[in-house]
Amino acid sequence: MFTTMTLKNISFLLVSLLCLSACDSGDILNQELSTSDLGRTVKLTATMSGVDSWDSKYAVSLAGFVPGDNYAHVVRTLPATTADGSQVELVLSNIDDEVKTVELAITNRLRERIITLARVNLEDYADNPDTIRMDLGHLDVSRFGALQMGLFDMACIQCHGGNGRSAAGLNLTAGQSLGHLVDMPSTSKSDAQRVVSGDAEGSLLHQILNEGGEDILHYNHTEVVSSQFKENLLEVLQLIDDWINKL
Numbered sequence: 334m335f336t337t338m339t340l341k342n343i344s345f346l347l348v349s350l351l352c353l354s355a356c357d358s359g360d361i362l363n364q365e366l367s368t369s370d371l372g373r374t375v376k377l378t379a380t381m382s383g384v385d386s387w388d389s390k391y392a393v394s395l396a397g398f399v400p401g402d403n404y405a406h407v408v409r410t411l412p413a414t415t416a417d418g419s420q421v422e423l424v425l426s427n428i429d430d431e432v433k434t435v436e437l438a439i440t441n442r443l444r445e446r447i448i449t450l451a452r453v454n455l456e457d458y459a460d461n462p463d464t465i466r467m468d469l470g471h472l473d474v475s476r477f478g479a480l481q482m483g484l485f486d487m488a489c490i491q492c493h494g495g496n497g498r499s500a501a502g503l504n505l506t507a508g509q510s511l512g513h514l515v516d517m518p519s520t521s522k523s524d525a526q527r528v529v530s531g532d533a534e535g536s537l538l539h540q541i542l543n544e545g546g547e548d549i550l551h552y553n554h555t556e557v558v559s560s561q562f563k564e565n566l567l568e569v570l571q572l573i574d575d576w577i578n579k580l
């Protein structure tokens with residue numbers, strides 16, 4: 334009884350003190366309540382592995398982006414210690430109108446987008462004010478997992494898919510890509526290797542995607558990536574190099 338009274342008294346005192354300077358009517362309380370109604374809310378759920386494989390410069394984030402800006406406008410990041418197989422929930426709220434996409438992305442310390450793994454366009458939900466749910470199932474968000482989802486699945490598998498539709502015999506679908514790339518000989522260019530472990534610049538993959546690689550093959554791959562990654566091309570290319578150099 335005594336404790337309860339004391340707590341009540343303290344909170345009454347605090348409210349009174351706060352009100353001395355600012356409360357004339359109760360507007361403050363109303364404003365505080367209504368901020369949660371401002372903007373959209375996106376809730377992501379997934380079972381993730383590979384979160385702890387990133388060094389401290391990077392984070393797995395749920396981030397809101399304004400078109401043309403590669404720096405996240407709002408962001409929530411996962412703790413780097415998230416263990417493999419963890420059920421993960423990230424909620425991004427109070428997303429204002431300027432933000433057009435909310436993305437599961439790898440970001441750096443400056444909130445810069447490195448690569449996007451999944452995205453929702455908020456305009457697709459313009460008529461529905463409810464919380465937008467991203468239920469993504471099982472995800473490998475390690476460096477290679479991020480390249481699979483953010484690069485191969487988005488920009489490559491329409492030509493390098495399975496079912497005998499693999500240009501140059503290269504299958505870049507999930508589960509196949511790693512074995513088709515690492516230390517494998519090129520079928521298009523003699524003496525070249527698709528990916529040379531530990532040597533990005535010596536890898537055909539690096540050469541055909543970077544500037545100057547337009548004419549190495551009969552198909553211009555620099556154009557594929559520069560049209561797909563308008564705001565984060567250099568970051569994606571760097572991520573590929575980091576992956577190869579750490580093999």
Ligand code: HEC
Pocket residue numbers: 484485488489490491492493500501503518519520521522527537538541549550551552554557558
């Ligand atoms: C529109 C179709 C198309 C898309 C999209 C495409 N490629 Fe290709 N790719 C080709 C063709 C065609 C070749 C074979 C070119 C040749 O033989 O000169 C090729 C060859 C390659 C090779 C060389 C394989 C070898 O063994 O020599 C690599 C590596 C490659 N692509 C990677 C990629 C990556 C990574 C992406 C996504 C960023 C991608 N490609 C997107 C059509 C495509």
